[in-house]
Amino acid sequence: MRVLVVEDDRETAHFLQKALKESGHAADLAGDGETGLSMAEEGAYDVLIVDRMLPRLDGLSMIKEVRAKSIRTPVLILSALGEVDDRVKGLRAGGDDYLTKPYAYSELLARIEALARRPSPEEQETRYVVDGLVLDRLSHRVTRDGEPIQLQPREYRLLEYLMKHAGQVVTRTMLLEHVWDYHFDPQTNVIDVHVSRLRAKIDKNFDKPLLHTVRGAGYTIRDGPG
Amino acid sequence: MALASPLTRAVSTSAFRAAAVAVAAYLVCAGLVIGLLLWQTNRILTEQVLSTLQSEAQLLEAEARGGDLQGLEHAVEVRSRPEGPGLYFLSDRSGAKLAGNLSHVPPEISATGGVFQYVRAGGDPAEPRLGVAIPMDLGNGIRLVVGRDIEDQRRFADEMGTLYIAGLGFLSLTGLIAGLVISRVVLRRVETINVATRSIMQGDLSQRIAISGSGDEFDVLADNLNTMLERIEALMNGLREVSDNIAHDLKTPLTRLRNQAEAALMDPRGEGAYRDGLEQTIEKADDLIKTFNALLLVARLEAGVLKENAESFDVGRLVHDVAELYEPVAEERGLELRLDIADGARLIANRQLVGQAVANLIDNAIKYSAKAAQTASHPPTIDIALTKRGDNVEIGVADRGPGIAPEDRERVLKRFVRLEKSRTETGTGLGLSLVQAVARLHGGAVRLEDNRPGLRIVLTLPAPPADR
Numbered sequence: 001m002r003v004l005v006v007e008d009d010r011e012t013a014h015f016l017q018k019a020l021k022e023s024g025h026a027a028d029l030a031g032d033g034e035t036g037l038s039m040a041e042e043g044a045y046d047v048l049i050v051d052r053m054l055p056r057l058d059g060l061s062m063i064k065e066v067r068a069k070s071i072r073t074p075v076l077i078l079s080a081l082g083e084v085d086d087r088v089k090g091l092r093a094g095g096d097d098y099l100t101k102p103y104a105y106s107e108l109l110a111r112i113e114a115l116a117r118r119p120s121p122e123e124q125e126t127r128y129v130v131d132g133l134v135l136d137r138l139s140h141r142v143t144r145d146g147e148p149i150q151l152q153p154r155e156y157r158l159l160e161y162l163m164k165h166a167g168q169v170v171t172r173t174m175l176l177e178h179v180w181d182y183h184f185d186p187q188t189n190v191i192d193v194h195v196s197r198l199r200a201k202i203d204k205n206f207d208k209p210l211l212h213t214v215r216g217a218g219y220t221i222r223d224g225p226g
Numbered sequence: 227m228a229l230a231s232p233l234t235r236a237v238s239t240s241a242f243r244a245a246a247v248a249v250a251a252y253l254v255c256a257g258l259v260i261g262l263l264l265w266q267t268n269r270i271l272t273e274q275v276l277s278t279l280q281s282e283a284q285l286l287e288a289e290a291r292g293g294d295l296q297g298l299e300h301a302v303e304v305r306s307r308p309e310g311p312g313l314y315f316l317s318d319r320s321g322a323k324l325a326g327n328l329s330h331v332p333p334e335i336s337a338t339g340g341v342f343q344y345v346r347a348g349g350d351p352a353e354p355r356l357g358v359a360i361p362m363d364l365g366n367g368i369r370l371v372v373g374r375d376i377e378d379q380r381r382f383a384d385e386m387g388t389l390y391i392a393g394l395g396f397l398s399l400t401g402l403i404a405g406l407v408i409s410r411v412v413l414r415r416v417e418t419i420n421v422a423t424r425s426i427m428q429g430d431l432s433q434r435i436a437i438s439g440s441g442d443e444f445d446v447l448a449d450n451l452n453t454m455l456e457r458i459e460a461l462m463n464g465l466r467e468v469s470d471n472i473a474h475d476l477k478t479p480l481t482r483l484r485n486q487a488e489a490a491l492m493d494p495r496g497e498g499a500y501r502d503g504l505e506q507t508i509e510k511a512d513d514l515i516k517t518f519n520a521l522l523l524v525a526r527l528e529a530g531v532l533k534e535n536a537e538s539f540d541v542g543r544l545v546h547d548v549a550e551l552y553e554p555v556a557e558e559r560g561l562e563l564r565l566d567i568a569d570g571a572r573l574i575a576n577r578q579l580v581g582q583a584v585a586n587l588i589d590n591a592i593k594y595s596a597k598a599a600q601t602a603s604h605p606p607t608i609d610i611a612l613t614k615r616g617d618n619v620e621i622g623v624a625d626r627g628p629g630i631a632p633e634d635r636e637r638v639l640k641r642f643v644r645l646e647k648s649r650t651e652t653g654t655g656l657g658l659s660l661v662q663a664v665a666r667l668h669g670g671a672v673r674l675e676d677n678r679p680g681l682r683i684v685l686t687l688p689a690p691p692a693d694r
Contacts, residue, residue, distance in 0.1 A: 085535050102515055104508070154550060180551060184582035185516060187589045187657065193554035216505065 006036030033057025046116040052079035060093040067094035074115035106217035110169040128163035131223040171218035242409035249401025290364040319367025520656040527663035562605040567612040583664040586657040587623040594627035624682035635674040
């Protein structure tokens with residue numbers, strides 16, 4: 001995946017470039033909004049990571065211009081401003097996701113991977129399949145190896161989100177934001193308990209676990225070893 | 227200079243200027259009114275004198291028509307009392323006096339009449355008196371001058387004039403003094419305010435401006451300034467508290483974080499120890515960031531930002547959802563969440579913040595009931611209730627934990643205040659401060675009650691009237 005990092009702090013930018021490279025992605029750097037804009041226009045990137053405070057052209061204006069030029073590349077906004085209002089402003093400007101500094105690199109990675117592989121609305125699948133686990137989005141039914149699994153509505157949505165991003169790491173914050181629509185810190189690790197309940201229902205009576213915990217990052221559903 | 231200075235300052239005040247202008251305007255008006263009064267009095271008196279003279283002259287003329295000069299002479303003699311107000315001079319063709327109490331008449335009077343000076347018979351020639359007279363020609367060269375003494379009126383007019391000038395002088399003087407006194411009083415009041423503000427500017431925020439108790443505009447001003455000072459002082463104290471808290475509650479974990487990293491470096495096990503140490507360091511750093519974010523959020527809420535982004539939402543649904551989020555955690559810790567939520571309660575507020583506040587309340591309740599759960603035979607309950615009370619929505623979260631003593635209840639709402647027995651629990655110490663800040667931002671309140679046993683925290687938020 002090719003990533004464009006628009007960030008004026010050289011240290012952060014180089015850290016991201018190095019970390020992304022180690023995660024198997026190629027990253028280009030732009031130090032200000034104008035350079036970022038022209039690079040986003042020319043290069044074919046899978047994801048743009050844009051800092052909010054940039055010299056010459058600030059992050060939000062840059063994103064607006066990118067969108068005005070019909071470039072649909074997903075954008076992750078990085079910002080030190082993390083309140084609800086700031087997030088809303090960022091998403092309104094055309095950003096697809098918003099991450100507050102300081103962040104864990106694993107969080108950033110999980111988010112850009114989710115963004116890059118986000119299907120457009122028309123190509124959304126009606127069935128998610130991971131190994132023998134099938135989630136039918138039309139009938140809201142879940143089966144594993146043909147056996148029906150009874151889920152609470154919230155558990156269903158949790159599984160749906162995990163399966164939509166099957167093979168990718170999904171962080172606790174991402175779950176809280178997308179399954180519960182909360183943008184605040186719930187203090188206790190409430191998500192873990194929900195996930196372990198879900199795991200009990202989908203994995204308990206089967207030899208092969210599908211829902212894995214990724215240490216220091218979050219969770220992933222995949223057919224294969226955790 | 228030292229002596230002149232207060233006077234110059236008093237004169238230069240706006241109060242003195244206002245007083246001076248008022249006094250000047252008053253003096254002009256008073257002058258006009260009194261002048262008019264004097265002129266009018268004089269006119270009326272003169273008219274009276276003239277009309278008396280006229281009628282007397284007609285009477286005497288009628289007597290003279292009889293042609294009896296002797297009788298006329300007699301009549302004039304009778305009227306000419308030496309000290310009376312009437313003045314008479316009857317003369318023959320040669321101008322010699324026949325009768326009357328005037329020794330002579332000035333030539334201009336005998337021709338046309340008018341005002342003249344005379345000396346009373348037997349009076350002091352150095353003190354001429356004022357009279358007014360009209361001449362009459364009675365035929366055969368006989369002339370009669372009938373007059374009136376107006377010396378008393380002249381004196382009266384003189385006195386009135388003197389009084390008038392003295393009065394105006396007195397008024398100006400009083401006005402001037404009153405202006406000075408008023409401006410001195412004003413100056414003194416302003417000066418007390420200045421002294422107080424100066425000492426406040428030098429950093430003593432506890433200073434207050436004295437209030438005289440009269441309830442005048444200076445008291446109102448002083449009261450407003452005092453209220454403003456209280457607000458500033460509270461803000462400053464809040465700020466100081468925050469920096470103290472940061473120093474204390476963030477330095478400690480920072481030190482631990484540093485120690486951790488150092489310990490890992492010194493660990494003889496090498497690479498494995500480094501990895502463990504780094505992972506723990508990151509974990510500690512994350513906790514610090516959490517605390518920091520919470521602190522910033524509380525500060526921003528208290529400053530009143532984030533007021534935008536209010537939306538109308540079903541608060542019962544929100545409380546229900548947050549409770550559901552925590553339900554598995556509660557169950558895991560042997561607690562039962564019980565919900566009692568009134569239908570159809572809506573709020574116009576920042577949904578995320580209210581959600582965070584409710585989450586903090588439930589999180590707190592779970593934390594502090596966990597110990598009770600270990601010893602209880604059946605699961606202790608956490609009661610989450612949402613009630614509509616008038617124009618307010620009350621969200622109550624009640625636990626069966628150790629509770630909080632009444633004297634500590636106010637304190638735990640403050641930043642970083644954690645009671646000794648809860649020090650061991652994880653958390654930022656900002657949970658309830660945040661609930662309080664969210665409540666205040668939306669014009670609501672937080673109160674702590676005894677749940678007998680346990681603690682009940684009630685978050686009150688103003689709700690818009692229904693059906694809108």
